[in-house]
Amino acid sequence: MKRTGPTNIHLRLTISYLRKKGRENGARIWRRVAELLSAPTRQRIVVNVSRINRYTNEGDVVVVPGKVLGAGSIDHKVVVGAWKFSKLAKEKIERAGGRAVTLIELVNMYPKGNNIKIIA
Numbered sequence: 765m766k767r768t769g770p771t772n773i774h775l776r777l778t779i780s781y782l783r784k785k786g787r788e789n790g791a792r793i794w795r796r797v798a799e800l801l802s803a804p805t806r807q808r809i810v811v812n813v814s815r816i817n818r819y820t821n822e823g824d825v826v827v828v829p830g831k832v833l834g835a836g837s838i839d840h841k842v843v844v845g846a847w848k849f850s851k852l853a854k855e856k857i858e859r860a861g862g863r864a865v866t867l868i869e870l871v872n873m874y875p876k877g878n879n880i881k882i883i884a
Contacts, residue, residue, distance in 0.1 A: 769802055775847065778867055785871050793827070793877035797867065800829035800884060801847060809884045811846075813838050813856050816883060825880045827870060838862070845870030 770776055779798045786794035800809060811828045814836020820826055822840040832844060834852025841861040849857075854864045865873070874880060 775801065778847065781868060782871065785875060789875045789877070791875065791877035793880055793882065794871060797827055797829045797882065800882075811883055812836050813853050816842060816844060816857075819883055820881065825870075825874060826883050827867070827880055828883050829867075830884070832857075832864070843870070843873075 770779070779801050782794045782798035782801070786792065786798065803809075809828065809830030810833060811830065812833050812835040816826060816828075816832070817836060817838040817840070820840070820842050823842070825843045826845070828844065828846035830846065831848040832846045832850065832853040834850050834856055838856055838860045842857070843863045843865065844857055845865050845867050847867060849864050857864045870880075
């Protein structure tokens with residue numbers, strides 16, 4: 765039987781890290797993010813900055829189990845953790861006073877996953 769799932773080694777390591785931390789900390793959010801990242805390529809999540817702006821408030825912490833693109837604008841500070849960022853998206857988030865971090869950094873900052881929104 766052929767192995768399925770992502771072939772990118774960095775993505776596979778991130779998924780296993782999320783599952784491990786989800787078990788250790790009893791945080792179901794990290795296991796859910798790992799499950800969403802394990803989806804087939806055609807079902808991967810892509811979110812624009814405008815959607816993050818629409819569904820968040822000042823100071824929110826957001827996780828995107830996929831890629832963040834730079835379409836739209838953002839006008840408040842948020843911490844966004846994602847698998848990948850486009851160059852423009854990262855610039856827009858940081859220009860608004862927010863932070864764009866990787867998923868592993870986000871897990872280390874918030875191991876319990878409290879008060880984090882998943883935007884998918």
